[in-house]
Amino acid sequence: GAVVSQHPSRVICKSGTSVKIECRSLDFQATTMFWYRQFPKKSLMLMATSNEGSKATYEQGVEKDKFLINHASLTLSTLTVTSAHPEDSSFYICSAPDFRETGNTIYFGEGSWLTVV
Amino acid sequence: AQSVTQLDSHVSVSEGTPVLLRCNYSSSYSPSLFWYVQHPNKGLQLLLKYTSAATLVKGINGFEAEFKKSETSFHLTKPSAHMSDAAEYFCVVSDGYGGATNKLIFGTGTLLAVQP
Numbered sequence: 001g002a003v004v005s006q007h008p009s010r011v012i013c014k015s016g017t018s019v020k021i022e023c024r025s026l027d028f029q030a031t032t033m034f035w036y037r038q039f040p041k042k043s044l045m046l047m048a049t050s051n052e053g054s055k056a057t058y059e060q061g062v063e064k065d066k067f068l069i070n071h072a073s074l075t076l077s078t079l080t081v082t083s084a085h086p087e088d089s090s091f092y093i094c095s096a097p098d099f100r101e102t103g104n105t106i107y108f109g110e111g112s113w114l115t116v117v
Numbered sequence: 118a119q120s121v122t123q124l125d126s127h128v129s130v131s132e133g134t135p136v137l138l139r140c141n142y143s144s145s146y147s148p149s150l151f152w153y154v155q156h157p158n159k160g161l162q163l164l165l166k167y168t169s170a171a172t173l174v175k176g177i178n179g180f181e182a183e184f185k186k187s188e189t190s191f192h193l194t195k196p197s198a199h200m201s202d203a204a205e206y207f208c209v210v211s212d213g214y215g216g217a218t219n220k221l222i223f224g225t226g227t228l229l230a231v232q233p
Contacts, residue, residue: 006160034220043207043223044161093160095221106221108153110160 003027004096006109013084013116021079021112023050023094029074030096035067038091038111050077050094084116119144119210121191123224131232136180136195138227140208143189149211150191151221152182156204164206167191178202203231 003026013019023033031052036044048069049057056069066088068080077096081088093111124139142148152164165176172184182193191208208224 043225046220049220091158095161105163105166106151107163108161111158113158 004030004094004107004109006092006094006112008112009110010113011115013114015085015116016083018080018082019084019114021081021092021094021114023077023079023096023109025075025096025098025107028096028098028100030077030098031074033071033077033094033096034106035069035077035079036093036095038093040091044093047079047092052077081114084114086116089114089116119148119222121150121208121210121222121224123206123208123227125227126225127228127230129230129232130198132200133197136193136198136202136229138193138206138208138229140191140193140224141189142191142208142210144210150182150184151209151211152176152180152191152193153207153209154204155207155226161207164193198229198231200231200233203229205229 005024005026007022011019033050035047037047038044046059047062050069050071052071052074058064066082071077091111091113095106095108097106120143122141130136147169150167153161154164155161164180165174167174167184175181180195182191184191206227209221
């Protein structure tokens with residue numbers, strides 16, 4: 001199956017700083033990617049839909065100025081957590097659909113642990 | 118609106134015994150349904166998917182699921198559990214007609230424990 005890679009897998013940053021998380025589709029092009037947040041022992045919450053060449057679509061309640069999403073190419077989407085606070089600490093996961101496959105399977109990255117201290 | 122309900126938050130089985138993880142869905146039209154597995158501190162891996170083809174779907178690692186429209190269910194099963202199956206399992210429905218750009222709606226997850 002297709003591969004979606006996230007980097008970094010773990011990051012620790014100081015409160016007030018910004019941190020960038022990358023999501024790459026390694027062997028296919030993804031015009032759309034999704035960003036999720038997962039709290040410990042909880043399900044995934046969709047944050048936003050990243051669209052190549054246009055603005056991201058944010059879910060209700062997600063601050064677009066805090067969670068900046070850039071989908072600059074067909075294989076890369078980035079999530080930047082700006083002015084991070086401890087409550088932003090979480091597991092962030094991206095996904096991308098592979099249109100080459102019947103049924104348009106969606107593949108997930110390995111996730112990125114963010115700890116804000 | 119689409120939704121999924123995972124009926125058990127925790128399931129514990131003994132190694133070598135069958136696994137049953139239950140999922141019911143709600144959808145205004147023929148849904149696309151998925152099961153994903155998440156091992157601790159890892160991303161999600163697709164186990165199997167239903168997209169209106171055969172109602173019995175076979176996935177990886179010996180898992181399968183049966184789409185039952187009359188019961189609005191999509192339960193995940195495996196004949197014999199292995200220790201490596203211990204993980205969190207998510208039942209997922211696609212918000213829309215199954216297109217890849219449709220949003221995925223996740224169930225709350227079922228934590229599977231496998232006892233030796």
